[in-house]
Amino acid sequence: MAFRGTIKPSANFNASADAEALKKAMKGLGTDEDAILQLLTARSNSQRQEIKATYKTLFGKDLINDLKGELGGKFETLIVALMTAPLAYDVTCLRNAIKGAGTDEKVLVEILASRTPQQVKEIIAAYRQEYDDNLEEDVAGDTSGHFKRLLVILLQANRQTGIQQDKITSDAQALFKAGEEKFGTDEQSFVTILGNRSAEHLREVFSAYMKMTGYEMEESIKRETSGALRDLLLAVVKCARSVPAYFAETLYYAMKGLGTDDNTLIRVMASRSEVDMLDIRKEFRRLFPCSLHSMIKGDTGGDYRKALLLLCGGDDA
Structure with a gap:
């Protein structure tokens, strides 16, 4: 599988030199936040784990605790996320x-x-x-x-693998009967089918469902269910279609409207930066009227914004 992250391992990596540099950035009056964020966003997670171990060996102190003592707010939360495996x-x-x-x-x-x-x-x-x-x-x-x-x-974690041709139509019918066709909803059918079939199989089911009912699966779920169950069913359907598109949407709604859901923003940017951030950016640009980069830029500030933009890794304006 091709690497689709934005954060790559540093080529001439030296854990001791990095540990020294971080120690220096936290020394004396005032912390050099910029030095910290530039260094940590230019290392892969496994390299950060090595820096953490080396820091303890060299200075007898826990790097995360030292960072927490020097940083604050959302920037601190993001840096701690990046320092965690x-x-x-x-x-x-x-x-x-x-x-x-x-x-x-x-x-x-x-x-x-x-x-x-x-x-x-x-x-x-x-x-x-x-x-x-x-x-x-x-x-x-x-x-x-x-x-x-x-x-x-x-x-x-027992999802079936592959596509079961003989079940595509019957699954689509079962979902139709459980939702659109009846008064009230049989949530159990949604739960069983969406929870157990493979992503490839579900994509076939969604397309059969669309032909059969004229509705996208998501539309029916929104109409037929509510609350946390609706959110979970929608997430399962969206991830079956495309995990990067699901995260693009998650990021967009974390920043759209009044106030930013920083916890979600930090969680997704930190956990996908070495997985599929390039694909998330592409999907973001396809789905929304702006790039992920420009939305982060307009929605955050300070060192927190700088670090997020480095994780984003470029603009698709």
């Missing part, structure tokens, strides 16, 4: 979403709908190792109804 970052985000005051459904939806079954398995194992808890039990204890059922299905 991807799997650990997903695990921490999920834990905070469940264990905080109230449940942050947005985080559960975004991570569990967009990660591959293999990644979900790794998340479950890392979560158990980190917290000695069962992620499925924690999620189930914190959610309810069909929303909970679909999350539990996604946590099984």
Whole structure:
């Protein structure tokens, strides 16, 4: 698979030199935020992990704690996200979403709908190792109804693979019968089909559904369901169609309107910068009247904006 991230490993990487440079940037009066952000956005995550280990060896201190002590606000949150290994970052985000005051459904939806079954398995194992808890039990204890059922299905990470030709029409019919055709909605059919079939298979089902009903799957879900379940079903459908397009949309709505949803903005920019940010940018430009770069520029400020723009990696104006 071709690399579609914007952040690449630094060619002449030297963990000791980087650790020294960061120490220097935090020394004395005032912190050199610019030096910190330029350095960290020019290293891959695995290189940042090496810097973190080297920093501890050289100075006997924890780099993340030192950064937290020097930085503040959204910029600090973004830098800490970049300094966290991807799997650990997903695990921490999920834990905070469940264990905080109230449940942050947005985080559960975004991570569990967009990660591959293999990644979900790794998340479950890392979560158990980190917290000695069962992620499925924690999620189930914190959610309810069909929303909970679909999350539990996604946590099984047992999606079928490939396209089952013999099931395309019957799946489309089942979804039609469960929604548009009947009074009231049979959410369970949506949950079972969308939670268990492969992305390739679902794309075929959506196109059969469109031919059969004249509706896009998303339109029917919006009409037939509500609340957190609707958000999760839509995320699953959108990720089956295109994960980068799903994240492009997530970023757009995080910045559109009054006030920016910085938590979402940080989470997506940090976690996709080495995965598919180039594709997200392309989809963003296709779907919306501006580029991701220009929207970040107009919606954020200071070192936080500088770091986000470096993660974005270019303008598609």
